[in-house]
Amino acid sequence: MDFKLHNKVAVVTAATANIGRAVALALAAEGVVLIAVGRDQAAGEKLVQSALQLGATAVEFVATDLTQPTAAAAILKTASQYGPIEVLVNGVGGNAEQGFFVESSPEKWADDIDLNFGTVLRLSHAVLPQMIAQQSGSIINIGSTAGLTGDYMLAVYSAMKGAVHSFTKVLAKEVGQHGVRVNAIAPYATIGKTADDFSLGSRFHPDNAFFTQHAKKLTDYDKVMRQKRPALLKPFAEPTEISALAVYLASCQASFVTGQVWSVDGGALL
Template sequence: MDTALAGKTVIITGATANIGRAIALAFAAEGANVLGVGRDEQAGAKLTELASERGNGSFTFFAADMTDPDAASRVQEAASAIGPVDVLVNNVGGNVAAGFFAESDPDIWAGDLDLNFGTVLRMTHAVLPGMIERQSGAIVNIGSTAGLVGDYMLPVYSAAKSAVHGFTKVLAKEVGQHGVRVNCVAPYGTMSRDPEAFSSGSRFKGDFFARLFAGTAPEDAAKRARTTVLERPMAYPEEVASLSVWLASENAAFVTGQVYPIDGGSLL
């Protein structure tokens, strides 16, 4: 299936680990000119090597922390040096805190909100004027099933991902008249089979989740779990990547404003 992505300029945030890494490699395999953004320069160097092996487009790693308010404009400028931005994949996200909302610290709410939603707003705001001017473009936001049903003990994270979903829909309504499409992929838990797929900042590296939910009662831990109707409990990042590529391609030219779960049937 020809995606017509060869030679297109693509920005992918959070590109050095797990889902973002797989998305970066998938676009590279389509011959796109990819700007992969991340904080881990060592992981970025490895990603550059892998992307160069898989595609005949170019791959550039750009080191940036997307929670820096100035990062989006710097990323957009770096991508524009490659070519007009055709595709943006807003992949940055993660968990800052966990626990019951009634017991949460208001001082830490902003962390989850900015990491998962503020970064999407800023990066989209940076590239959108160029897409509108050219009357062409595709934006793929990475949401979460947490934004559809709410993950137990992750209230602010779930709310932030729900905001990503809502923003996807309203932005699609605003920019469709300019030939720009906006869609969202909402994965359930996603775990790579490649141990090298986790950068130093990945929440799947080390004991991040153990520390995040430290002290959780067994009955509360059980309430967090969701089962799928398939044989395995989690998605693979390549499955999220393949849908992201399709949504950005001309094969999805009449698709916009949609939120697609990749959940193994866990929401059934």
């Protein structure tokens, strides 16, 4: 199938790990001009080489923290060397904190809100004027099944992923008249299999104890509640199973698809 993405400028955030990395490489294989964004310079350099080997027309890595107000301008400046942005994948997300909401702090709420939702708002706002001017573009937001059902001990994260889903629908209504499409993907737990899938900042990196740090204080009830609904097909999704859908949504083959939240959950939410 010809996705007609060759030479199109695609910006992918969180491109150095897990889902974001898989999406960046899948788009590279379609011949895009890839503007990959992440914080891990070493992982970014590896990504550039892999993307070029897969067939990207050109690749630029922008090392920046999207929670900083100057990040969007830096990304647009780099992309402008190649032409208008046709594809934006808002892949940044994660957990600033894990625990009971009653024990949380406003500072951690703010971190989760900005990481998972503020980054989506800022970069979407930055690219939309040119997409509207050119009367074309595809924005793909990476949400989560947590935004559909709520993950135990991740109250604010779940709420922000729900916000990403709602924002996707409203934005699609606003910009559809300009030929711009906006969709979201809501993955189930997705974990890569190789060391390259985990940048230093990834919560899944072997040196990051994010998901085990509270294990000793959990009651039996908590352990049961923290278990996700089991997927029917296998325990976890693989990043490439998310990236395949992202390529479709970015392409002309999805020209009549907008405002949708696509669950990739292995049947877990049935």
